[in-house]
Amino acid sequence: MNNSHLLSLIIFAPLAGAVVNWFVGRRLRNERFIGLVACGSVGISTILSFYLAFKSDGALRSTQPIMDHLWTWIQVGSFRADFGLAMDRLSGIYALFITSVGLLIHIFATGYMRGDGGYYRFFAYLNLFMFAMLTLILGDNFLLMFVGWEGVGLCSYLLIGYYLDKEEAAPAAKKAFIANRVGDWGFVLGIFLLFWLTSNAGAPSISFFNKTGVTSALATIASMPIDGFTWHAIFAGGITSLAVLLFIGATGKSAQIPLFVWLPDAMAGPTPVSALIHAATMVTAGVYMVVRCSAIFTHAPFAMFIVAIIGAATALFAATIGLAQNDIKKVLAYSTISQLGYMFMACGVGAFVAAIFHVMTHAFFKAQLFLGSGSVIHGMHHEQDMRRMGGLRKYMPITWLTMCAGWLAICGVPIWAGFFSKDEILWKVWSAGSFNMPGGAAKALWFVGAVTALLTAVYMTRLMVMTFWGAERFREQHAPHDHEHDHHYEKVEPHESPLSMTIPLIVLAILSTVGGLVGVPYAISSLTGGHPENYFEQTLAPVISPVPSTVASGENGAQPLHWLSPAPQPVDGKPAVAPVGEAPGSASSEETPNPQEVNEERLLALVSVMIALTGIGIGWFMFQRKPLLAMPRLLENKYYVDEIYDAAIIQPIKVGAREGLWKLFDIGVIDGTIHTVGGAVVRFGQTIRYMQFGYVRAYAAIILAGAVIIIGYFAYSGAHVLRFLVR
């Protein structure tokens, strides 16, 4: 076990930046100072992450995680939760792209937010977010992860509601917060259940790793029998229930059906926030959690099936909505939801590596697209409606060129990053074993994925065409309400953004272009000769629980299982797995590539390229000529999901709260009880207050009468009472 206190510096540098900006930056009001502190602190994290990941025994090159035990947080009996950090291969990859993409977005934001009144506040929140996000991924147990999980939720809330004068920002922030709380409910229950299950197994723990005195909870789960593939398993309180509860947490954070509604509204925040939190990092926390818990999910085939179905449904659903949105950021928001659905679909079929690969490439190209849209919005003087753009490529050539890279990447055109990750997901879905789904489901999921890919290409092409090609519509007057303030209606002249914004765009465009090359699958890389290994998969495979190859049928799932690959290992990688760079990881299925499978994979890759090109073609020819083509009203209104939720959930809660809880229970029962008791006391007092009639001699007579009665009682009842009293 490696130890390094540098690990805690990764999370505490942004925290220090946040504190400095909050207390010093607000006094100084110097944008240069604030930007330097914010970017510098994230820069420190970035450098440290790269150093710790790639040094000779770094997280990505060793099978042992790097640990940093700060203090023991909770110690109850044999249970222990530490404030401890750990960087293994999975969290290492996450830390790398979070810090580097985060740094680029911070730099972009120094330009984007120039002149904003809350400059210091913005960067303090942004740094606080980096702290919470890095705590989330580097925490070595579920509780610390939950601290980060809530921290990013809080920062997301603060940053969505950042524009205090924007009418829709505050409700959007609340919506995000509440939707996330619903998910957190599942997550917390999941942690409780995990603790309960591991306690029953004799090793109460919620840790991810084996440490001195702590057993890994995931290893404990991995040593249990696999749950059966039945509906009942969800409610049985076993591993499937645990996995489903954790997945509910993931649906909240990662905006999946049914909790995705907050993410499109979250676009009310500043664009760098959308890029950082609501595209590249925070929303992928759910994927991280599911992959981190791969040992749990591979023991819960039915939960994985649910994950796959929800993922596929979300991908398709969001993509169709994305087709019809006119706000440039809304299109990207639905695109993000759709891509997250892809990632969960991959998790659901057991392709955890492909999911993480897509998380990474998605972080590159979606951050690029969001920052590009931010640059467009900046250049258009805060116009977000694509119907009032058009022909911008002449005015902002760098934004246009870099966004083309992001566009090709998300569409899945070969060489660009998205192609490799998306293609791998589609292939893994197609070839998924019968372990966790009924026969034929894999092909159906693949079909959904393919349709989604087509739609993705169409709506992204639409976005690009509406924004950068075609007639220059920004000089026209559109909405009638513009006439009301004609006096300050001025000709919008788009302009290219400053260097602080274009440089991150260029870097991210390069990453979107070449970032996929770290994970070229064997089937493709072997075409060119070269190195046939898939570096990305080899790096991650040791920390991920492999999927058994057969269905665990029956109620108890106790039938012997045939493992496609070696049986699951504790995820801290303690068993000997050859370090990367030597023999290929034994857990990867690419030891002996089956020529037939390789051919099938190549064919599928060709199919997805065709799909991407078809989508781009459709988008190009449909929207090049008529960029304002009206889209179906159902899609433009997002299938009325918000309205349905409002009618089905929000209104009943409001009415129930107002009529039931407030008027009936609060006013009727609680206030009623108090008023009744109080009224009785008042009436009683009003009755007996006439005892106080004011004549001193009468009071004396009453005292005398009392004395006579008491003495008379003792005299009458005899001496034995007195004897008792005196004794």
Add this chain to the structure above:
Amino acid sequence: MAPQLSWYLALSAVLFTIGVVGVLIKRNVISMFMCIELMLNAVNLTFVAFSSFFRDVTGQLFVFIVMTVAAAEAAVGLGIIIAIFRSRESLDVDEASTLKF
């Protein structure tokens, strides 16, 4: 014939009763006050009588305590009476009956 204990107790009872009746029927606050003192002294007399009867000095010690308390009470009581008289120009307790419901 030497005085018996019962004589002292009878005298004490008479004094006490006079005091009680005086408190109840007198309207002058000074008179009521003196009646209260009378009751206290009736009790003192009982104490002294029993002390002598039982050859126990404790009863006489109690008398000193009662007298101390009576002196303190007299100071406070007379102070209140003066205050009442200053504000009402009257010592009739039935007139001082505004502190009521």
